[in-house]
Amino acid sequence: MRSSQPRRITVVSASVGAGHDGAARELVRRLKAAGFDAQCHDFLDLLPPGCGRLLRASYALELKVAPWAWGWLLSGLEKNQSSSGMVSSLFAKAAARRTRQLIGKDVAAVVSTYPLASQALGRLRRRGELDVPVTTFLTDMSVHPLWVADGVDLHLALDPVAAAQAARHGAKDIEICQPLVGPAFRPARSAAERARERARFGLPADQPVALITAGSWGVGEVEQTAKEIAAAGVAVPVTVCGHNTALREKLVASGTGVALGWVDDMPALLRASDVVVQNAGGLTSLEAMASGLPVVSYRCLPGHGVTNAAALDEAGLAVWIRDEKQLGAALAEALARPAIPRQRTAPSAERVVAAMAGDVSAPILKVAS
Numbered sequence: 001m002r003s004s005q006p007r008r009i010t011v012v013s014a015s016v017g018a019g020h021d022g023a024a025r026e027l028v029r030r031l032k033a034a035g036f037d038a039q040c041h042d043f044l045d046l047l048p049p050g051c052g053r054l055l056r057a058s059y060a061l062e063l064k065v066a067p068w069a070w071g072w073l074l075s076g077l078e079k080n081q082s083s084s085g086m087v088s089s090l091f092a093k094a095a096a097r098r099t100r101q102l103i104g105k106d107v108a109a110v111v112s113t114y115p116l117a118s119q120a121l122g123r124l125r126r127r128g129e130l131d132v133p134v135t136t137f138l139t140d141m142s143v144h145p146l147w148v149a150d151g152v153d154l155h156l157a158l159d160p161v162a163a164a165q166a167a168r169h170g171a172k173d174i175e176i177c178q179p180l181v182g183p184a185f186r187p188a189r190s191a192a193e194r195a196r197e198r199a200r201f202g203l204p205a206d207q208p209v210a211l212i213t214a215g216s217w218g219v220g221e222v223e224q225t226a227k228e229i230a231a232a233g234v235a236v237p238v239t240v241c242g243h244n245t246a247l248r249e250k251l252v253a254s255g256t257g258v259a260l261g262w263v264d265d266m267p268a269l270l271r272a273s274d275v276v277v278q279n280a281g282g283l284t285s286l287e288a289m290a291s292g293l294p295v296v297s298y299r300c301l302p303g304h305g306v307t308n309a310a311a312l313d314e315a316g317l318a319v320w321i322r323d324e325k326q327l328g329a330a331l332a333e334a335l336a337r338p339a340i341p342r343q344r345t346a347p348s349a350e351r352v353v354a355a356m357a358g359d360v361s362a363p364i365l366k367v368a369s
Contacts, residue, residue, distance in 0.1 A: 008107050009036050009357055012099075012121065014043040014114035016059050018216040019282035023139045024113045026180040030350035036108075036357070043117040046098040047091070064219050075303070088146060091116045092123040100129060108357035111135045115146040122149030133356045137180065137349060138162055141281055141315065142307035145169045154356060156349055158286070161315045177349045179286040184267040187292030197272035203238060203258060208335055210235035211273040211293075213284045216262075218244030220279045221299040226256045232328035235274060235335065240266075267291065275334045278318075281308025285318060294334040296321055 009031055013024035024040045031038035044052025099120050103110060109132055112118040124130040133153040141158055143165035148155065155171045157163035163174045188194040195205060203209055210229050214222045218241040229237040237257035241248040251259035263269050266287065270276070276288040279300045285308075288295050295318040297309035312318035321330045 012117040023180040046095040088119040092120040095120040122151030126151030141311035185290040188271040208235040212239040218242040
């Protein structure tokens, strides 16, 4: 039996990196398949003209030029609740008018995949300006206080570790759900398929491949990571440089493994690989696990990269390599053991969101609070 409530669900993400948008797109795809009219919107477009572009550009520049400053900022906001509250309030007020316009009366539920969007939606909710439930999908394994907004009805976490962090920051209703990873991310069905994918990307046919990922911008100590993996001699480094053409040119010039630019078919590249070495702990880590690959964290970005690495390590999902001397042995161990499967007992995110939207065929099962 379907609810008579409106069937439209609004998802708010942000075009800063690829992780927030990736989760939002997959949620929208699943909700549409379930019969909802689901649409994704960019939080940066809800800010006053020019502010969204400035926020995106400054974030990208900070990660590329001074990632330590990003780590310092996140740490400072976590330690200083008043500063964190000021930032939250500033962006919530700046986006309030356009957010109200975005969410019409026929919307049944709203979902955020971005912390500042959660702050804006939570503010409207607690002020009585939004009368439909708001859910925050926590895209990362670690949870910064900015993710938790008063007024948000439900927080969806990827793991008990993330759920516990959200609770420490004041989240009341928390549910653990499955990650929002597309069906294209799966293990190779055969050795022949894996060999075809390797040939397609120009990867060695008879050596282990360590796929190095550093987000769509290719930021962090990626060049050092590739060189150190090559020196360890355990696997051939294959670096996804994303939009960082300078990084790719350096790796090609030095002959360090295989350097790829922007990759349109990441599911196929993952099926061609043996282990993923990541520095941010975002969506790519979840996609790798869904593809049956072990994941390790190394030379992580300050801020969310380090906190995600710690959370993944605590959850037993990805070993955090903190010392170059441990790199070779840790990679060899990862290559020798099967990947840890993600739990499948938790409900899917779209099922929980459908229940929040009034779909009585998709009841919510509380597993954490």
